[in-house]
Amino acid sequence: MASSLGSLAIKLSSAGLVLALTIVLARSLGPSGYGLYAYVYALVWLLVVPAELGLPMLVVRETAAARAHQAWGRIRGVWQWATRLALTLSLTITILSGLALAVFAPHFSDEQLTTFAAGVVMATLMVLGNLTGAALRGLRHVLQGQFPDLVIRYALALAFCTVAALLLGDAFTASHAMALHALAAGIALVAGRVMLARVRPVELGSAPPIREPREWLQSTIPLALVAGTFLMHQQTDIVVLGLFVDEAQIGIYRVAVQTAGFLAFGLHAVNMVAAPQFARLHSLGDHDRLQRVVTTSARVTLALTALAVIGLVSVGRPVIDLAFGVEYDAAYSPILILAIGQIFNAGSGSVVFLLNMTGHERLVVRVLGLAVVLNIGLNVGLIPLFGLNGAAAATAITLALWNLRLWWAVRQQLGIESTAIGRPLAGRQVAADDAGGMPTSRR
Template structure:
């Protein structure tokens, strides 16, 4: 059986071999990242309890949402433009795009963090009606610029096909730094604001490590010399809207739940949502590898290879994700009980959210196919419209049905966005990834 697998692997094209090897590496480190994030959620829920963990998840959701918005669409720009430039060994473009990203993201993210810090008493009292959450929100406000920058470092490394460094520079890095310290906290210090402070320090260290990993690579440097890149400037508004609605919406859902529900409900919903992401885990792994390849193949005119890569990666994602979906559908309460007995009731939320993530996986890497192939305006329109639809539905159903309604709204929104993007890929590129 092993020899048959080896023979099968050797018969693949060099591009598919490289894809599988890089996917395997990304998978290993993404497993570590997802596992660490999952155990961090479990540790926070068990150590802090439903109320304090609700404060922590609310602050983390707000900070991550705003930190993502402060990327200004540069995440997709890095993947697209550095991904293509790196394949062509164009280091001038690589350095220029990365430097521009830092010059843009640093002032915006730090200004946002300071503004949120100053507005914390008003947010805690008037917006969330939870005065006790103020100290936690202050710590997470200061973490906003570091979240922006460690994400920026990670996307740049991803575009340069440095898979392991990219994963370590993002979620894995901050979680690995936060989790052990949190587990060693004495019981008297186990509060949401203390956990938030630990996360703040971990995110700052992660930024330094990620920047060091980028600059230590050959020919990498900051390059702030003026250079005309009209395609980049033209694309950024659309890429920002895609990032703002696509990436920030999952965290915005926690903020909406915080507006209409209790602190305990925030903890239940956040735990179920984070667990449901295990379904789309393989999608994130494959996207990590294929996104810069999509850009390189499209701009080289290799559409047939692009189609084969998209369809091969989608089949790989479905094959690995289906068993995870089956486990979640069969034992949702058991899985949620890992967070504590109070979390078993969130099993139904997990099932609803998992169905939406399953549709997300089945449609393939449709978002990256559009943005990496120059059709970011199509993806912008899809994400903005579906984002507004999801946010409206989220507010309506959460107000009427509580966190059950929030889960239904998020699942419907994810499904609608990906099905619309699937249609756009077929119309623009002439194929569908699930073919």
């Protein structure tokens, strides 16, 4: 219970910091400058996908399961293997991005190129930070596993950008904002490493590392596809929107996305706490306790999301005008459309994390892969007709459909009711390879 409340507090703090950072950047950069920042930030997240290759989720799952069986060598082995692979991939992405900048430099302004270069650096720092947080969460230090990336990074980015905006005035640009955010990510990474060094079990120091690279690679590829398709779904609307509208419109839509994203803070907070529990209870074959954890998390998520939606609908428009300025007033309609998608997201429960933590990541990949294709198609079809509202509708429709499909998959594969109803499913059997054994991704 304490971890749940602490995770909720961290997520609330993070959501508040993100919103404050959005306000500072939207006001100081203006719709056009903020649009450039938002577009590059979306590209940064797409770079993170191949650089981390689903490794954070693998580290959480393997660490939590190995800790339950006191397999300290396995924990040490997966940490070492994941870190080395992430560094290799990050270096490769950085080199390829540098080559791309050199080739396409004549087609972009200096400001655009500088902003993207800073974003590439930030992507690498975020990958390493995500791995550190995953190790902490797998050890059941859930709060410390979230604090560096969700609080320290955004708090420092907010402080740095606020000071820079005040000192530079109109000279403050998107490239400055991205570089300062990268600096904040670097400091957050160092803080996370310090936290991990303090809480790592003493047994890890003497346990010889046990590495199973072939098994882990087979597992991490579908996990990477899960993370990749999920992030692509989150960023597709902004990337496709950039093909049809100017940077100012992207800035307005980004405000809508950030504001609507606040509605999902409950789901993210609960997932951070529940994901290691899903892996542990599934590993131990404790179906009844797993159902109780899933039901409790679903009820908390739905209640928090419903309250947030009610507040947003009630006072959304005046808050947008007050916080961001009247030039962002057009963001209100997309916010309402995105809110509908978030209701479906919360109502379905923690379906993605539940399936990933129990070894069904390949199924998730198939569903989210189809969702990405659908999302791209809907965006291409709806944006020319309805503009920002079309992008929001494409995202909301896709979010609702893939949550519905994964809800059904959880029922079929695990015998678990993932929604707040929590009704036991008679006659179902837990889909595990070995009852009480360590989970595996091979299905």
